[in-house]
Amino acid sequence: MTTNRPFQRALLNWYRQNGRSLPWRTTRNPYAVLVSEIMLQQTQVVTVLPYYKNWLRRFPTFAALARASESDVLHAWQGLGYYTRARNFHAAAKLVMNQHRGRFPRDLGQIEKLPGIGKYTAHAIGTFAFDQSVPIVEANVSRVLSRVFNSRIPIDSTEGRRVLWDHAGRLVPAKSPARYNSALLDLGALICLPRNPKCHVCPVKRFCRAKNPESLPIKRARPAVKELTENHALIIREDKILLEKSADRWLGMWILPPLNRHWKDDAIIYETVFPFTNHRVTLRIFRRRRRKIEDRREPWFSIRDLDSIPIPSPHRRAITALLN
Ligand code: SF4
Numbered sequence: 537m538t539t540n541r542p543f544q545r546a547l548l549n550w551y552r553q554n555g556r557s558l559p560w561r562t563t564r565n566p567y568a569v570l571v572s573e574i575m576l577q578q579t580q581v582v583t584v585l586p587y588y589k590n591w592l593r594r595f596p597t598f599a600a601l602a603r604a605s606e607s608d609v610l611h612a613w614q615g616l617g618y619y620t621r622a623r624n625f626h627a628a629a630k631l632v633m634n635q636h637r638g639r640f641p642r643d644l645g646q647i648e649k650l651p652g653i654g655k656y657t658a659h660a661i662g663t664f665a666f667d668q669s670v671p672i673v674e675a676n677v678s679r680v681l682s683r684v685f686n687s688r689i690p691i692d693s694t695e696g697r698r699v700l701w702d703h704a705g706r707l708v709p710a711k712s713p714a715r716y717n718s719a720l721l722d723l724g725a726l727i728c729l730p731r732n733p734k735c736h737v738c739p740v741k742r743f744c745r746a747k748n749p750e751s752l753p754i755k756r757a758r759p760a761v762k763e764l765t766e767n768h769a770l771i772i773r774e775d776k777i778l779l780e781k782s783a784d785r786w787l788g789m790w791i792l793p794p795l796n797r798h799w800k801d802d803a804i805i806y807e808t809v810f811p812f813t814n815h816r817v818t819l820r821i822f823r824r825r826r827r828k829i830e831d832r833r834e835p836w837f838s839i840r841d842l843d844s845i846p847i848p849s850p851h852r853r854a855i856t857a858l859l860n
Pocket of ligand 1: 734739746
């Protein structure tokens with residue numbers, strides 16, 4: 537585009553009047569910016585807002601997060617899903633404290649070496665915390681740019697990603713890059729919507745080459761959704777419940793004990809379906825007879841204390857429904 541300046545000006549003028557007021561936009565603290573960016577990966581703004589505030593109250597600095605136990609970190613993350621993000625963030629905080637003496641690096645290459653931080657997140661910290669003139673490309677920006685440039689290369693292909701980062705890099709201004717990048721995100725979130733884009737009120741309409749905006753961006757065919765069934769037991773003794781520490785999907789969190797063999801359907805006391813990546817998981821709960829409590833190694837938890845331990849949402853919902 538030979539019209540970078542007018543494009544930037546039109547976008548920034550619109551943003552001045554219409555930009556979203558978000559708590560992480562009022563800070564340049566790299567820790568707070570990183571909290572928001574990690575939470576916003578795969579999670580919507582409206583869901584993130586209360587978590588962001590609670591997290592900063594509970595772990596206000598890299599030092600506080602690095603000192604926390606894994607159980608406390610997972611508990612604070614509970615309900616946001618994709619718990620690998622929380623575990624990586626915890627590991628990243630420890631590295632910032634141990635390898636960078638508590639100071640978050642400004643160099644993008646150094647930032648990208650931290651666990652769980654890819655190119656997008658590194659660039660987001662670079663621009664929103666340090667006001668560096670670097671592009672960002674995530675879902676909203678991908679949609680806007682593929683439409684503005686009428687690009688029909690799949691955005692989730694290597695070539696598609698390269699083209700988008702090139703476009704974004706050419707457009708980002710040297711002055712006020714953080715405001716410009718926020719404006720681009722908001723244009724995607726508020727105007728250039730996946731369905732029914734509001735082209736009639738779009739501030740960059742005169743630069744946009746999209747012939748059929750709703751057909752963009754192009755994505756490669758998704759893998760088929762796989763069905764999974766998981767059977768677990770509800771085992772209660774007096775005011776205690778038996779749980780097991782997950783060793784895979786919800787590593788480090790507490791779940792209802794899995795049942796490995798086949799159980800008759802009529803013994804099901806609770807059933808729900810939840811999505812997980814490209815899976816559709818049917819969670820079935822069976823009541824089992826009390827196990828002997830003599831073995832003190834078994835993790836029996838007081839039902840009163842369940843709120844204070846990390847339990848993934850599908851299992852917590854099942855426990856709450858069944859105990860009620
Ligand atoms: S004109 Fe329409 S398709 Fe183009 S950027 Fe604006 S909202 Fe998106």
